Amino acid sequence: MAKRVLDDILDEFCEKLTEQKVVDSTTVRELRELFATGNKLKADDFVEILSRPREEDAHDSD
C-alpha cells in the first residue's frame, strides 16, 4: 500500500508543480528523476536543481 500511495503522491505533486508554473518543466522533470533514483533524498540535491538558471535568467545574463 505504502509504495502505491507514495507513487500517487509523487504524480500529483509533479502535476501540481507544472500547473502552478512556479518551476518550469525541466525542473519538474529533474525533480521527478531525483525521486526516481530511490537514493536517500538530500536537501543539497534539491537546492542544486532549484538554483539552476532557468529560461528567464538567460535574458539577464546578456
Add this chain to the structure above:
Amino acid sequence: MIQIETVSIRELRGIRELTIEPRRENFIVSGPNGSGKSGVVDAIQFALTGEISRLSGKGTGGLSVLRHGPHVDRRDDPAAAEVSLGLHLPDSGKKAVLTRNVKTAKTFHLEPDDQDVRARIEEVAAHPELSLSRREIIKFILVEAGQRSKEIQALLKLEEIGATRGVLKTTANKLSRNHAEAQRAASSAEDALRRHLDAADLTREAILAAVNPRRRRLGLPELEPADLFAALDSGVSAGSSADVFNRDSALRDVEALESTSLDLSGLGAEEAARIGQDLGSLDHDRALFAAIRRRSFVERGLELVEGERCPLCDMEWDDEEHLKAHLRAKLAKAEEAESIQERLLRNGAVLEDHAQRLVDLIRPIQVLAKRDGSAGFSDGLAAWIRDLAEFAAQLSDVESIASIRERLQKGWASPPANLQEDLAALRRTIQAKPDQSATVAAQTFLTLAQDRLVACETARRAQRRALAAAEAGRAVYNTYCEVGDGYLGALYKEVEDTFGSYYRELNKEDEGEFRAKLEPDEGGLDLEVAFYDKGMFPPGAYHSEGHQDGMGVCLYLSLMRRLLGAKFTFAVLDDVVMSVDQGHRKKFCRLLRTHFPDTQFIITTHDRVWAKQMHTEGLVGSKGEVAFHSWSVQAGPIVEQAKEVWEQIEVEIGREDISGAAGRLRRHVEYVASELADSLGASLRYRGDLAYDLGDLFSAVVGRHGELLGLASVAAESWKDAAAQERVATVKKARSESLATHRGESWIVNKAIHWNEWATFTAEEFRAVVAAFRAVLDQLRCVNPQCGSWFYVTPRAGDPDSLRCRCSAVSINLRRR
C-alpha cells in the same frame, strides 16, 4: 500473509525447550508475571524477523540478539538457540516449517523451500507492528502531534512522506538563507554604486544625471536611458580598473566607513544582548544547554544516517528505521531547547548580516590604504576582514555562538586599534592630493562607475535567481505538503471512522456517541476525541487511563485493518488485553471475533480470569491456551497442563536428579492447587501474607472436590436422574481409589517434613510420591485429550450450579430440584 500452526523453542531467552500448537487459531499464553510468557513472543518475533525488539531500540544499548538471545546458560553457544515455526499460508494453503538459529540470525531455513512462502515471511518481517506490546499501544494516543504522526506514518509505512517533507523544508530554508545572503550582497553593491555616483537613488535618471556631465566633459556622446546597459565608460581609454583612482569617490568610501565605525558598539547591540540573555538562561539550566547541544548534534546525525550504523557513535543498530526512531525521539524531547535555539540563530543571522555589510565597506578602503594609508593600516584592515568573516561563520550554530559569548559581550566588531585615527589620516592624505584635472576625474569616475554598475547588476541578478529559487523551494515544499496532507487526510479519515466504531462497540453503554478526529497539521497529527457530549478534547484530557488504553488498542486495530486489509491474518498481542478493563472484556472478545475472524491472535496475559473469559466468550478454543507458572533459570517456565511436566519429572528422576524433580513437582502442584482452589471455590483459612503452601492448598482442594461431588449426588437423586447418579458414583469411586493411594503417601504433605526432604529420596521412593500426586490431580481435570482443562464451578460467586470443564465433556449438575 501467514498463520502459525506450531512453535518450537530451544534455549532462547528464558525458555529451555518448549513446543506449543496454536493450530492457526487464536491462542493464549497465560501465566503470572515472570513465568516466561514473553519468551514465546520473543521467539515468534525472532523466527519471523531475526530480531527481538526487547533487545533493540531505546534503552537497550549494548544488548544484541547474538549475545543475549540465547538462554543465559547457553550465552556462549548461540547455535544452541533456535526457533521453528510451522506456518500456513491462508490464501494458497501452502505449509512450511521456518527455522532460525541465533548464530545465523540473518537467514532462515525453510522446509520445503518455497519462494511464495519465503516472500510472505519477508513481508511479515517488514511489519514489526504485527507484534504489539502493552507499552506500545499508548504511543498512538498520549504523544504530541508530531510524534504521533511519525508513529502512525511509520506503522503505515508512510514515514517516507514525513522524511521527504523534512528534506524539502530543509531545502526551502537553505534557499531562503541563500536568498538573504544574495540580497545583502546586492544591497552592499548598490550602496557602493550609490556612494560612487553620489546619488540619492539608483534610478536610470539618477545614474545618467551623474554620468552624462562627465561624458560631456570628455566630448563623449551622452547616454539615453535605453543605453544604460551599454558601458557607462564607452569611449573612455581602457586602463586597469584596479589602478583607477577617483578622489571624490574615494573620499566618500572613506567617509562611509568612518561614519559606520563611529558607532560600531551600537551595531547589532540589541541582538547581541538577546543572545547574551539566552545564553545566560542556559547557565541556569545546564540540562537545557545539553539538550540544545545534543539537539544540533542529533539533527546532524539524523541527516547523515545511511544504513544501520549510527553516524554519531558508530554503534550498529538492527536496522536504519530503529536508529532513526531513536534519534527522532531524542529530538522530540528538546522542544524548549528548540525555541531557544531558533532565537539564538535568528539573532545570530542579524549579526552575520551586519558583519558582512561591514566587510563590504572595508574592502575598498583596504585597497586605498595600500596606496595611501599609514604603515600597517592596509594589513590591519585585511586582518579585520578575515576576522569578521570568521565571526560571521560562527553565527550559524548554537555551539559556535556560545563559544563567542565573551566577544558578543565586549563588542563583536573588534576593529583594529586606532581605526578612527588611521581613517582620518587616510582621508587627509586623499584630500591633500593635488586636484585631478577635470578630464582625469571624469575618466576615472566613469571607469569606476562602470565597474560598480557591473558588480551591482551581477549581484542583483544573483539575488533574483536566489529569490526565484527560494520561492520555488517554498512552493515545492508547500505543494508536497498539500498533496501529502490530502492523501494522508483521506487515509486518516478512514482510520478515524473505523477507530470510532471499534471504540463505540467496546463502550456502548457509556460512550455510544463517541467520535474521534484525526487531523494532519504541519507535519503533525492531532487527535481529539469526544468526551460524552461535552465537546472534543485530547484523549489524555478527561478519559481514564483504562479508556485511553482501550483507544490505543482500537486505533491499532483500525490502522492494521487499513494497512493490511485481508492480509491481517496474524498478530501477537503481548499483554495488550490487560489494557481492556473488566467491564469491557466481553465486548472486546466480540470485537476481535466479529471484525477479525480471519486473524490469528497470539495473546499473552498474566490474568487467568481474563484468559478464562476469552475461552468462555469463544475467542479461543478449548485447546487454545498454554499456561505457564513457576519459571526458574534452570528449568524455564513450567507448562501447567502439559503432560510434559510429568515427562520432565521422570527424565530428572531417571538421571537421579531427585532434587530437580522435587522442585519441579512442588512448584507444579502448588500452582495447580492454587488454581483449583480458586476455580472450585475452596475454603482456606485466610493468611495476611497470602503465602499458602501445598499443605494448605492441597487439602482444601481435595476437600472441596469431595463436597461438590456430594452436592452432585444429592442433586442427581433429587432429579431422579439415574444416569447422572451412576456417573457421579463412578467419579466418586475413582476419586476414593486415588485418594487411597495418596493417603498411603500422606506423609508427603505433612508439614513436619520440609519439601526439601524429597531431595534425599531414592528414585523409586520419589516415583511413588509423583504417582500419588498425579493420580489425585487427574481426578480434577477433563480426561478428553483435546481439552484437559481443570474443573471449575459456575457461577463463580454464590451457590454453585455445576462442575464443568472447558469442553463441556464434564458438566455435572449441582443444583437440587
